[in-house]
Amino acid sequence: MPxxxxxxLKIHFRTPQGTxxxxxxxxxxxxxGEVVGLVGESGCGxxxxxxxxxxxxxxxxxxxxxxEIRFEGRDLLRADPRDILALRGNRISMIFQEPMTALNPVxxxxxxxxxxxxxxxxxxxxxxxxSAARMLGRVGVPAPERRVREYPFQLSGGMRQRVMIAIAxxxxxxxxxxxxxxxxxxxxxxAQILDLMLSLNxxxxxxxxxxxxxxAVVAEVTRRVAVMYTGRLVEEAPTAALFETPLHPYTRGxxxxxxxxxxxxxxxxxxxxxxxxxxxxxxxxxxxxxPRCPRAAEICRREAPRLEELLPGHRVACWRPVDG
Amino acid sequence: MDELLRVEGLVKHYRVRRGWGGRGARxxxxxxxxxxxxxNETYALVGESGCGxxxxxxxxLRLIEPTAGxxxxxxxxxxxxxxxxxxxxxxxxxIVFQDPFGSLNPRLTVERTLEEPLLNHERLSAAERRExxxxxLEVVGLHPEHRRRFPHEFSGGQRQRIGIARALMLRPRLxxxxxxxxxxxxxxxxxxxxxxxxxxxxxxxxxxxxxxxxAVVRYVSHRVGVMYLGRIVETAPVRELYENPLHPYTRAxxxxxxxxxxxxxxxxxxxxxxxPSPIDPPPGCRFHPRCPEALxxxxxxxxxxxxxxxxxxxxxxxxxxxxxGETVSPAPEPGASPPTPEERRT
Numbered sequence: 001m002p003x004x005x006x007x008x009l010k011i012h013f014r015t016p017q018g019t020x021x022x023x024x025x026x027x028x029x030x031x032x033g034e035v036v037g038l039v040g041e042s043g044c045g046x047x048x049x050x051x052x053x054x055x056x057x058x059x060x061x062x063x064x065x066x067x068e069i070r071f072e073g074r075d076l077l078r079a080d081p082r083d084i085l086a087l088r089g090n091r092i093s094m095i096f097q098e099p100m101t102a103l104n105p106v107x108x109x110x111x112x113x114x115x116x117x118x119x120x121x122x123x124x125x126x127x128x129x130x131s132a133a134r135m136l137g138r139v140g141v142p143a144p145e146r147r148v149r150e151y152p153f154q155l156s157g158g159m160r161q162r163v164m165i166a167i168a169x170x171x172x173x174x175x176x177x178x179x180x181x182x183x184x185x186x187x188x189x190x191a192q193i194l195d196l197m198l199s200l201n202x203x204x205x206x207x208x209x210x211x212x213x214x215x216a217v218v219a220e221v222t223r224r225v226a227v228m229y230t231g232r233l234v235e236e237a238p239t240a241a242l243f244e245t246p247l248h249p250y251t252r253g254x255x256x257x258x259x260x261x262x263x264x265x266x267x268x269x270x271x272x273x274x275x276x277x278x279x280x281x282x283x284x285x286x287x288x289x290x291p292r293c294p295r296a297a298e299i300c301r302r303e304a305p306r307l308e309e310l311l312p313g314h315r316v317a318c319w320r321p322v323d324g
Numbered sequence: 325m326d327e328l329l330r331v332e333g334l335v336k337h338y339r340v341r342r343g344w345g346g347r348g349a350r351x352x353x354x355x356x357x358x359x360x361x362x363x364n365e366t367y368a369l370v371g372e373s374g375c376g377x378x379x380x381x382x383x384x385l386r387l388i389e390p391t392a393g394x395x396x397x398x399x400x401x402x403x404x405x406x407x408x409x410x411x412x413x414x415x416x417x418x419i420v421f422q423d424p425f426g427s428l429n430p431r432l433t434v435e436r437t438l439e440e441p442l443l444n445h446e447r448l449s450a451a452e453r454r455e456x457x458x459x460x461l462e463v464v465g466l467h468p469e470h471r472r473r474f475p476h477e478f479s480g481g482q483r484q485r486i487g488i489a490r491a492l493m494l495r496p497r498l499x500x501x502x503x504x505x506x507x508x509x510x511x512x513x514x515x516x517x518x519x520x521x522x523x524x525x526x527x528x529x530x531x532x533x534x535x536x537x538x539a540v541v542r543y544v545s546h547r548v549g550v551m552y553l554g555r556i557v558e559t560a561p562v563r564e565l566y567e568n569p570l571h572p573y574t575r576a577x578x579x580x581x582x583x584x585x586x587x588x589x590x591x592x593x594x595x596x597x598x599x600p601s602p603i604d605p606p607p608g609c610r611f612h613p614r615c616p617e618a619l620x621x622x623x624x625x626x627x628x629x630x631x632x633x634x635x636x637x638x639x640x641x642x643x644x645x646x647x648x649g650e651t652v653s654p655a656p657e658p659g660a661s662p663p664t665p666e667e668r669r670t
Contacts, residue, residue: 041509041510041511041512042509142597156598157373158598159598186372186373186536186599187372187536187538187580187581188372188576188577188580188594188595189372189598190580191580191582191592191594192594194582195592195594213509214582215584216539216581216582216583216584217582219582219583219584219585219586220582220583220586239586240586240587243584243585243586243587244587253511254510254511255584257510257511257514258510258514258539258584259514259517259539259540259542259543260539260542260583260584261538261539261542261566261583262566262581262583262585262588263566263567263578265583265585267542267543270514270517270518270543272511272514272515272518273511273514273515276479276481276482276512277479277509277511
């Protein structure tokens with residue numbers, strides 16, 4: 001049984017403009033200790049999906065329209081709110097893109113990290129502060145005994161993200177949801193943070209669901225990837241297979257539209273995916289990608305394709321997948 | 325080199341007060357930057373946040389006033405211009421901003437936004453202006469009927485097209501692009517990058533392209549300057565820089581860029597710590613506290629720019645070569661590779 005199992009999840013948003021579809025029947029598993037990438041462009045529903053796992057979506061306007069999310073066998077969407085509270089920061093943690101807004105500016109780093117130990121581990125204030133300093137040291141914050149007394153504004157962006165990771169991993173969670181954790185960071189700091197996440201994954205056996213728009217980051221750290229487009233999963237595969245033989249025209253188009261910095265690879269011209277992502281309030285019938293797809297046929301505009309396993313472990317939702 | 329723009333020893337310091345009633349301090353945002361851009365050339369300034377790349381771009385246009393240095397545009401001293409002279413020169417130097425949401429006036433239609441430069445700088449009839457706007461909309465890939473719409477009716481990519489159209493309305497010779505694609509999604513970013521490359525060629529523009537993204541910079545530019553803590557540490561033609569980076573900072577930076585190829589296992593050069601504060605830049609070479617190859621001399625002596633090969637400038641004690649500006653034209657050293665540890669020790 002996978003650690004996290006999402007089945008047919010549907011999330012809608014009720015707004016004055018009408019009902020928008022944010023997540024449209026997504027099924028995805030994460031096994032214990034696995035590092036999985038969830039990738040897509042802005043508005044594809046990847047963050048909404050991640051937030052829904054911890055029930056962090058405001059309901060309303062969000063609306064769970066179907067499906068289930070099982071974590072360690074328990075159905076999170078129907079769980080008691082108190083049980084969810086006990087899970088958050090304990091069995092499942094989350095880190096966000098902007099550590100400055102995720103941290104509370106009026107509490108010290110130590111207080112915020114110690115809170116996890118006090119709430120979930122029942123430690124005393126002084127015990128919790130000592131645990132906090134130890135954890136800060138583990139995530140590579142220099143002089144942790146001094147840092148626990150500092151406030152978020154006194155830290156650099158990279159250090160703040162390390163603090164967020166320390167808070168998230170304090171209780172050795174089974175699952176870490178990382179929503180664009182390095183997007184706000186400089187490239188050299190990004191490399192440090194990704195390395196840290198991977199080493200903690202190996203050390204604590206924490207599974208990671210990495211939500212990002214950056215395919216290069218996905219290529220470097222994940223073993224499996226799911227690609228989302230307008231609320232639907234369009235392709236899912238082992239990372240190497242996805243980059244080597246992308247089957248969905250959207251995935252293929254995305255991969256060909258990334259400029260590369262590595263010397264061995266010269267980008268002659270960048271592929272463009274024509275048009276724009278359709279609005280969640282006006283999704284086309286059939287396959288959502290059909291209006292932008294070079295391979296679209298009659299059936300694509302009429303009927304939505306189902307996610308099917310075309311190669312071992314490689315699933316794609318496309319009527320006319322690209323041949324390997 | 326035929327030059328459109330020459331920047332010499334550009335400096336921008338900010339005065340800040342540290343803490344409440346604390347003593348004044350100086351932020352060395354840009355600290356002696358020199359470069360030149362030829363006509364039709366795309367020159368990129370690349371570096372991490374706070375390195376001074378955007379400040380440099382703004383100072384060149386005098387959108388902020390530099391503390392010291394010289395800026396020559398087509399042989400004229402930009403920093404000596406009076407307001408009217410500057411206003412006139414601005415028609416030849418334009419800018420595209422990073423944020424396609426914040427850089428367009430939400431109350432103006434696209435047509436009004438694009439007309440504005442014409443109203444300021446050219447005497448045209450309403451019909452002529454409308455024609456120029458329609459023309460430019462087509463050039464940047466928007467429909468003529470878009471002209472009556474407001475910014476909020478457009479996606480980020482389309483807004484960036486409007487920003488580019490506005491910058492090109494007066495047919496400038498120089499455009500500064502300040503992270504023009506950083507706020508865009510992958511597929512849209514490719515559209516805008518291709519548009520930028522196409523328009524740079526079509527209009528023969530010189531482009532000062534400012535970005536933190538090494539992959540994007542490689543795609544659009546002809547020559548690249550790598551910035552660190554207010555200085556350019558290395559300048560090279562794009563191909564040479566990516567195939568054979570010389571400065572240890574450039575090498576570390578390139579090694580840290582993630583590559584969309586899961587089979588590639590690389591050795592990253594992980595730089596320790598963070599970029600030091602530009603209030604107290606380290607003595608000697610500013611990169612030495614994080615440099616994996618620092619020598620004793622790096623702690624004390626600021627490295628002078630050296631020209632280890634044709635067209636390349638590097639500020640690093642690991643390299644020899646003549647200082648730039650001297651007429652000795654050095655034969656390109658074989659590969660211009662850094663000395664091996666053995667060589668350095670001798």
